[in-house]
Amino acid sequence: MLTFLPLIAMAFFFIIIAVLIVCLFKRLLVNAVLGVIALLVINHYGTEYGINVALNVITFMVCAFLGLAGAGLLILLSLLGVTIL
Numbered sequence: 001m002l003t004f005l006p007l008i009a010m011a012f013f014f015i016i017i018a019v020l021i022v023c024l025f026k027r028l029l030v031n032a033v034l035g036v037i038a039l040l041v042i043n044h045y046g047t048e049y050g051i052n053v054a055l056n057v058i059t060f061m062v063c064a065f066l067g068l069a070g071a072g073l074l075i076l077l078s079l080l081g082v083t084i085l
Contacts, residue, residue, distance in 0.1 A: 028067075031067030031068065032063070032064045032065070032067055034067055034068055035063035035064060035066060035067035035068050035069075035070050035071050036060060036063045036064055038063065038068055038071035039053065039055070039059060039060065039063045039070075039071050039074065040055075042071060042074075042075060043055055046075070046078075050079075051075055051078050051079065052078060053074045053075065053078050053084075054083065054084055054085075056084070056085070058084055058085065059074055059084055062074060062084075
């Protein structure tokens, strides 16, 4: 039982750190998730309107860091004919 005590303490520590990160960065996390969801929706329904955004690591990172503004930026670049590798 005593050998598991440090593991249990470490698990509680990581849980507390994760809760603090989520509480502090909740707004940023929500914006990042909305940006990635917007990218997927745009890619699915935008082909009918000539909007074709490539799904790769770079576009996902743009949407994750910039959120909905990143999705808007990628749409604008797509409409201007700029392709993201």
